[in-house]
Structure formats: structure tokens, C-alpha cells
Amino acid sequence: MDLHLSGRVAIVTGASKGIGLAVAQTLAAEGAHVVAASRKSVPELSGDIVHVPVDLMDPLAPQHLVDVAVERFGRLDVLVNNAGGPPPGVSLPRFSFTAPTDDDWRTMFEFNLFAVVRMIRAAVPALLENGGGSVVNVSSGSARLPAPMNVDYNAAKAALNNLTKALSEEFAPQGVRFNTVSPGPVRTAWWTEEGGAADILAAATGNDRDAVIEQVAPEMMKLSTGRLVEPQEIADVIALLASPRSAATTGADFAVDAGFLKQV
Incomplete structure (x- = not known):
């Protein structure tokens, strides 16, 4: 199936490994121009993929990424907010609500929510100027399954789901679609x-x-x-959501989680 991504311009965050790397490679294979954001590059980010070394904890990084994409390719069509999970230097899981400190909570929300907020704020004007596009936020099945394990991470991803729905309500009428993909353990x-x-x-x-x-x-x-779950299984769903073939899909959450979520 032709996803009609050839020539479109995409930013993928957290693109040096795992889900982000699979997404960057998949979009590039579909003919998209990919700007891959991560703190360090890897050999797999080569060929037509443009790597931009950034730390998304830096408030100035999102606008820099958008500027690179627009200056290099003249437009922006797709944003995949994949960067997330344990903040740099943090190991998960944590097994109790009492484990994370105030600083842990702040860092977790900074990495998994506020960095995404800034990235979207930077990208939306470019998407609107181009007549619309697709934003895919990588969330987690844990956002919908409250538990004391990784409670700060789960709460940050639940907030991301809420944010995505709100942004869809505001910007879908203007042509910018917002969806979440919620992996299980990958x-x-x-x-x-x-x-x-x-x-x-x-x-x-x-x-x-x-x-x-x-x-x-x-x-x-x-x-x-x-x-x-394998990273490519997440990337395939993200590629479809990035595609104009999903033009009627917005404000939705897609579980790619090996059956982790049991709720109807």
C-alpha cells in the first residue's frame, strides 16, 4: 500500500534507537525526508536521514529542529514525538509511589510531557503554514492502567494522552491531526x-x-x-498515522501492546 509519504518532511525525536530509529528508517523507506533528533547519532541514521544532535530537555531544541527541517526541505508535514521513557540517567522500573522524589517527578514530566509540549508549540506554525499534517505522540499502555509501579511515568503519559485529545479538538479543523500510539513493553x-x-x-x-x-x-x-513488542511493529502503525491515508483519524489512541490492555 502506497502511504503517499514520498517527498513529505518528518521530524522524529528520540531517533537513535528503539522505536524512534525504526520510525525514522520506515518513513525514509516510504520516501519521506526525515529529520532525526537525538543526543547522539548512530550509523543507522545515514543515507537520506538528516540527524540533528539535540537534547530535548533544552527548551531551545524544538525550534532549532523545526528550523532545520524547514530550511533544509522547505516545509514540515509530520512530527513524531517519540522521545520519552526514563529520563537520561534514570533506570526504571520503580516499584512504589514512595520511590520517586519531587525532583524525580519534575524530571519525568519534563522529559515525557513538557518537552513534547515545546516540540508541538514549535511545530504547529510550520504545519499550519503547509496546510496541515500529522502529529503522532508515543504514549504508553500504562497511561490507561494505573499502578504503583512507575507511577510518575504513568501519570506523565496519561497527561500526554489528555493533551493529544485537546490538541486534536483545536487543530484538526485546520488540518493538523493529533493521535497517540500506546506501546506495551517493547x-x-x-x-x-x-x-x-x-x-x-x-x-x-x-x-x-x-x-x-x-x-x-x-x-x-x-x-x-x-x-x-518489536520496535518495527510500533513504527508500522506510526507510519500509517503519519500518512494522508489516515486523513480521517484524529484524537485516537492506538494500542500496540501485545494484548497488555484488557479494557473494552
Whole structure:
């Protein structure tokens, strides 16, 4: 299926690994001009992908990204707010409401909500000037499943869902669509890197990290498919939402979560 993305211009944040890298590569493969934002580049961000080294905790970074996209390609059509999860230097999961401090809460919201707010604020004028476009915010299934584990992260993503609905109401009539994609546990560095979620859960449950990834975590989170989600499975849905083929889809949340959410 032709997604009609050829020649369109997209910004993807958190693009150096995991979901963001898969999204950047998928959009580029569909013919889009991709501006990939991350603190560091990787060899996979090559070819037609333009990497911009930024730290989205810097309030000036979003406008710089938009300026690069418009100066390089003359327009902006798509924004994928993928950067999120544990803030730099933070390891998750945390197992109780009492674990995060005030500073932890502030940092979590700064990275997962306020950085997105600033990115959207910078991008909307360029999207409107071009006659509209698509914004996809990467949320989490945990936003809709309150639990004491990672309570600060869950709350930040719940706020992101609310924000996305509100922005859709305001800007969809002007041609800018806003949607969220809510992954479940995804086989990314959050889980697999040293000191990541797999190691933390392994220490808490008395298992090894491989067993956590392959069996313990899927069982603990009651994943219907019995496995973690792959980044490409998220990227495919984001590409469709970025596409004009989804012109009637706005204010929606798409769970790509291996059956994590059970609610109707």
C-alpha cells in the first residue's frame, strides 16, 4: 500500500534507537525526508536521514529542529514525538509511589510531557503554514492502567494522552491531526541495556535477564501474545498515522501492546 509519504518532511525525536530509529528508517523507506533528533547519532541514521544532535530537555531544541527541517526541505508535514521513557540517567522500573522524589517527578514530566509540549508549540506554525499534517505522540499502555509501579511515568503519559485529545479538538479543523500510539513493553534498550528493566526485574524476581525478557515479563504483564513488542511493529502503525491515508483519524489512541490492555 502506497502511504503517499514520498517527498513529505518528518521530524522524529528520540531517533537513535528503539522505536524512534525504526520510525525514522520506515518513513525514509516510504520516501519521506526525515529529520532525526537525538543526543547522539548512530550509523543507522545515514543515507537520506538528516540527524540533528539535540537534547530535548533544552527548551531551545524544538525550534532549532523545526528550523532545520524547514530550511533544509522547505516545509514540515509530520512530527513524531517519540522521545520519552526514563529520563537520561534514570533506570526504571520503580516499584512504589514512595520511590520517586519531587525532583524525580519534575524530571519525568519534563522529559515525557513538557518537552513534547515545546516540540508541538514549535511545530504547529510550520504545519499550519503547509496546510496541515500529522502529529503522532508515543504514549504508553500504562497511561490507561494505573499502578504503583512507575507511577510518575504513568501519570506523565496519561497527561500526554489528555493533551493529544485537546490538541486534536483545536487543530484538526485546520488540518493538523493529533493521535497517540500506546506501546506495551517493547524490546528496546529500556529493557535490554545493562542496568535496564530486565536487570532490575531479574534482581527483584530471582531470575536471569534472558528469562525476564522471554518469559517472566510477558507473564507478569499478562501479554496475550506471550512476548514483548518489536520496535518495527510500533513504527508500522506510526507510519500509517503519519500518512494522508489516515486523513480521517484524529484524537485516537492506538494500542500496540501485545494484548497488555484488557479494557473494552
